[in-house]
Amino acid sequence: MLQAGRARSFIHTESGSEISLLWQVPGDVIGLVSLLANPPNYMASATTVTECEFLVWDHRTIRRLAKAYPQLTENAFRLAVYYVGAYMKRHANLMTKGRASRLAQVLLQLATDAGEVQPSGISIDITNEHLSSLSDISSFTASRLLSRWQRDGKLVKERGRVTLLAPESLMLG
Numbered sequence: 001m002l003q004a005g006r007a008r009s010f011i012h013t014e015s016g017s018e019i020s021l022l023w024q025v026p027g028d029v030i031g032l033v034s035l036l037a038n039p040p041n042y043m044a045s046a047t048t049v050t051e052c053e054f055l056v057w058d059h060r061t062i063r064r065l066a067k068a069y070p071q072l073t074e075n076a077f078r079l080a081v082y083y084v085g086a087y088m089k090r091h092a093n094l095m096t097k098g099r100a101s102r103l104a105q106v107l108l109q110l111a112t113d114a115g116e117v118q119p120s121g122i123s124i125d126i127t128n129e130h131l132s133s134l135s136d137i138s139s140f141t142a143s144r145l146l147s148r149w150q151r152d153g154k155l156v157k158e159r160g161r162v163t164l165l166a167p168e169s170l171m172l173g
Contacts, residue, residue, distance in 0.1 A: 005052030104170035
């Protein structure tokens with residue numbers, strides 16, 4: 001369980017590309033499959049984005065705790081259902097929303113979940129590549145949209161960081 005900091009989960013495609021799946025914040029759990037008696041090999045990988053603090057249990061210990069405290073298993077199942085719902089929403093957005101709308105939605109969600117409030121706006125430590133992956137758009141499209149929004153005064157883009165100056169304006173088009 002992530003106690004402090006930010007992490008991200010990702011997969012590698014057959015061609016070697018990296019696709020971001022989730023941006024994790026304090027309270028999020030990584031490695032739910034460890035509750036299974038015979039967990040599958042790595043379905044996804046995770047890495048830290050900032051300095052992090054985790055609560056970690058080895059497989060035998062978490063299995064023993066889950067048997068002693070059935071609420072752990074129920075909570076894990078709730079999280080799994082939550083993640084499936086998030087992927088269903090992501091797929092529905094891919095099918096029904098435009099690129100700009102998906103990128104704006106990801107930025108607003110990251111601002112809420114992982115942003116740092118600064119005097120100038122809400123800062124998010126993230127690269128164009130990670131934004132494009134989370135938005136299901138190309139890096140070129142993410143860069144073009146971010147540049148346009150920067151010209152429009154909605155955000156400031158720096159290397160590895162986006163600062164939202166007027167978050168509500170992203171949903172206005």
